[in-house]
Amino acid sequence: MSTTLLRTFQPNQFSLLGTSLLRRRRSNNFSVRFCGSQTTTTHEAKQSSPTRVAPKNHKSNKLDEILRDYEAVIGIETHVQLSTLTKAFCSCSNNYGSYPNTSICPVCMGLPGALPVLNSKVVEFGVRLGLALNCDLSLKSKFDRKQYFYPDLPKGYQISQFDIPIASGGYVDLDIPLEFGGGHRRFGITRVHMEEDAGKLLHSDTGDYSQVDLNRAGVPLLEIVSEPDMRSGIEAAEYACEMQRIARYLGVSNGNMQEGSLRCDVNISIRPIGQAEFGTKVEIKNLNAFSAISRAIDYEISRQALLYNQGKADQIVTETRLWEEGAQKTVTMRKKEGLADYRYFPEPDLPEVILTKEYVDSIRASLPELPEAKRRRYEAMGLGMQDVLFLANDVSVAEYFDAVIGKGAEVKLAANWIMSDIAAYLKNEKLSINDIKLTPQELAELIAAIKDGTISGKIGKEILFELLAKGGTVKGMIKAKDLVQITDPVEIEKMVIQVVSENPKQLEQYRSGKTKLQGYFAGQIMKMSKGKANPGLLNKILLEKLNAKD
Amino acid sequence: MATRALLAVIYASPNRCYISPSRIKIQSLTCSSSSHYYQRQSRKNHRIARSYSSDSDSSVLQPPDVARLAQTARISLTPAEIEECETKIRRVIDWFGQLQQVDVNSVEPAIRAEMDGGNLREDAPETFDNRDSIRASIPSFEDAYLKVPKILNKE
Numbered sequence: 055m056s057t058t059l060l061r062t063f064q065p066n067q068f069s070l071l072g073t074s075l076l077r078r079r080r081s082n083n084f085s086v087r088f089c090g091s092q093t094t095t096t097h098e099a100k101q102s103s104p105t106r107v108a109p110k111n112h113k114s115n116k117l118d119e120i121l122r123d124y125e126a127v128i129g130i131e132t133h134v135q136l137s138t139l140t141k142a143f144c145s146c147s148n149n150y151g152s153y154p155n156t157s158i159c160p161v162c163m164g165l166p167g168a169l170p171v172l173n174s175k176v177v178e179f180g181v182r183l184g185l186a187l188n189c190d191l192s193l194k195s196k197f198d199r200k201q202y203f204y205p206d207l208p209k210g211y212q213i214s215q216f217d218i219p220i221a222s223g224g225y226v227d228l229d230i231p232l233e234f235g236g237g238h239r240r241f242g243i244t245r246v247h248m249e250e251d252a253g254k255l256l257h258s259d260t261g262d263y264s265q266v267d268l269n270r271a272g273v274p275l276l277e278i279v280s281e282p283d284m285r286s287g288i289e290a291a292e293y294a295c296e297m298q299r300i301a302r303y304l305g306v307s308n309g310n311m312q313e314g315s316l317r318c319d320v321n322i323s324i325r326p327i328g329q330a331e332f333g334t335k336v337e338i339k340n341l342n343a344f345s346a347i348s349r350a351i352d353y354e355i356s357r358q359a360l361l362y363n364q365g366k367a368d369q370i371v372t373e374t375r376l377w378e379e380g381a382q383k384t385v386t387m388r389k390k391e392g393l394a395d396y397r398y399f400p401e402p403d404l405p406e407v408i409l410t411k412e413y414v415d416s417i418r419a420s421l422p423e424l425p426e427a428k429r430r431r432y433e434a435m436g437l438g439m440q441d442v443l444f445l446a447n448d449v450s451v452a453e454y455f456d457a458v459i460g461k462g463a464e465v466k467l468a469a470n471w472i473m474s475d476i477a478a479y480l481k482n483e484k485l486s487i488n489d490i491k492l493t494p495q496e497l498a499e500l501i502a503a504i505k506d507g508t509i510s511g512k513i514g515k516e517i518l519f520e521l522l523a524k525g526g527t528v529k530g531m532i533k534a535k536d537l538v539q540i541t542d543p544v545e546i547e548k549m550v551i552q553v554v555s556e557n558p559k560q561l562e563q564y565r566s567g568k569t570k571l572q573g574y575f576a577g578q579i580m581k582m583s584k585g586k587a588n589p590g591l592l593n594k595i596l597l598e599k600l601n602a603k604d
Numbered sequence: 605m606a607t608r609a610l611l612a613v614i615y616a617s618p619n620r621c622y623i624s625p626s627r628i629k630i631q632s633l634t635c636s637s638s639s640h641y642y643q644r645q646s647r648k649n650h651r652i653a654r655s656y657s658s659d660s661d662s663s664v665l666q667p668p669d670v671a672r673l674a675q676t677a678r679i680s681l682t683p684a685e686i687e688e689c690e691t692k693i694r695r696v697i698d699w700f701g702q703l704q705q706v707d708v709n710s711v712e713p714a715i716r717a718e719m720d721g722g723n724l725r726e727d728a729p730e731t732f733d734n735r736d737s738i739r740a741s742i743p744s745f746e747d748a749y750l751k752v753p754k755i756l757n758k759e
Contacts (some may be wrong), residue, residue, distance in 0.1 A: 098706075139729050147731070155739060159738075205755070265747075267749055268750070404723075407721060408722065
């Protein structure tokens with residue numbers, strides 16, 4: 055007799071297809087492919103795949119058509135793995151990548167008699183995230199047992215929060231990237247609650263067994279449930295990005311989708327425009343990148359709309375579907391046989407979680423400037439949205455930028471340097487901005503030196519590379535390499551005359567009409583001056599001399 | 605401890621389990637989180653939720669569905685055992701049913717029994733000394749992993 059089972063089932067589509075070992079668990083599907091390195095900003099990662107842009111343009115017309123008749127209603131459940139030192143309910147180490155089954159103890163193994171004790175940091179991170187998401191905090195909340203059987207769940211239940219989460223009723227403000235239309239959005243947050251993670255389950259391709267690693271069992275999670283406010287794949291992907299941004303800004307998690315420290319499940323339904331009732335909701339799992347979120351949603355909207363148009367709307371059933379990155383489509387995992395029965399009841403082994411007003415206030419006071427506040431501040435400084443979104447995306451980059459302008463550098467110039475040359479360097483060398491040797495102070499110096507004409511812009515770019523790699527001071531380098539720009543017209547004139555006299559043939563050609571040769575002369579003079587001649591002055595004097603004898 | 609068992613039985617019941625219309629009503633918490641996703645939750649309500657159903661007049665506890673209980677607990681019972689258990693469990697529930705005699709209309713429901721919260725632990729790692737014996741006691745432990753049957757869509 056078929057019974058109520060796990061709401062989401064596991065595996066095996068993948069194992070049956072004989073793909074490489076995939077780690078799976080109830081709600082974490084971890085592909086071995088990586089989308090974008092850790093150091094590139096998510097903003098860049100989304101922009102960096104040109105192959106994605108082309109099909110999108112092609113499909114977007116079709117999608118636009120669909121969206122004229124149907125509205126997509128999307129909500130996202132995000133699990134954030136906290137970067138605490140220990141697990142949620144025991145003192146085992148919480149670190150990624152340890153040798154299997156070494157970070158264990160009777161509590162997280164669910165051995166008889168062991169009792170959970172809550173990690174104070176988990177509450178602190180929960181409060182921080184709740185406040186950052188503008189939620190109301192429950193000064194009294196409790197834990198509940200969510201009961202189901204699965205090999206990666208040692209106790210046979212997960213300690214979670216069911217009806218009284220630590221935070222609820224919040225919202226998040228974000229900006230849609232310009233290439234997708236731009237604009238502000240506000241999405242509601244239904245709740246944030248604390249819970250523990252399960253272990254890792256690996257399925258073997260061959261053989262009829264699986265393997266369990268319980269290092270991860272008991273690791274603390276914060277689950278963020280959004281209101282079903284998103285209406286497109288782009289909005290959903292940006293929401294997920296913002297969750298990652300906020301988690302990193304707060305320092306509660308490193309938010310790596312690749313490592314599984316940030317997991318998103320999408321709930322999506324569509325309804326004819328104007329209809330008040332929601333359509334049938336479908337859950338999508340196995341989304342390992344922000345771009346996958348948006349592509350999966352686009353696919354699912356098309357799939358559901360097609361069924362509606364064909365009069366087969368009843369074929370859309372409440373189910374969990376997996377996103378297949380290779381095939382670029384969603385497939386049924388299993389149809390739901392009734393809602394899962396988790397038999398929630400209050401966790402008897404844990405006392406209430408009580409927050410005092412003083413505690414909450416002290417945490418509120420210690421919150422850093424959040425992404426939204428930074429974006430608005432940068433906008434107010436006069437930066438364009440493109441720059442704002444780039445600079446505020448990564449908290450380290452924003453800090454660096456703030457430090458540079460704190461030393462007096464001009465806002466737009468500082469932004470340009472960081473966004474172009476420095477960003478390119480970081481990408482090439484696969485570094486983070488914290489690794490470069492160029493201090494914010496020196497960047498400000500460099501900008502000032504170029505601005506007041508001490509060195510030319512070109513020279514500035516040249517020494518930037520060395521400063522990034524090896525450090526040092528701008529002043530020191532200018533002195534050591536004798537880079538000061540030549541701005542004395544008399545000196546430049548000497549060089550111009552010399553070069554002109556050394557190149558009579560070209561001069562002849564220039565005079566007879568080949569005015570493009572000015573560039574050749576300019577190049578020669580630059581070479582002679584070792585790049586130090588001020589370009590503007592050089593060309594002015596050169597032109598005079600070239601045209602003089604006419 | 606006793607309340608724990610009672611709660612476990614009540615929550616395992618598939619039906620809305622109401623003790624009496626004028627007493628505390630315990631809303632059956634059997635919805636999965638997928639349904640609370642669309643549910644409007646009243647945030648400030650820290651009470652054990654009062655049942656929203658208004659059609660109950662029964663002051664009798666519903667008998668437990670033992671077959672379902674056994675299924676959810678993954679315990680196999682023969683039909684004879686089910687019958688036997690049903691009587692026994694029913695007797696326990698009726699014994700607890702004495703609590704219904706208490707008039708709690710003027711009492712604010714508490715979310716937990718004890719008065720003080722707290723008991724938090726510092727976030728400082730400690731390695732458990734005897735991990736070897738934990739691993740040794742695992743029936744099938746191979747190549748650093750717990751070896752378990754592969755579950756393929758069976759109940």
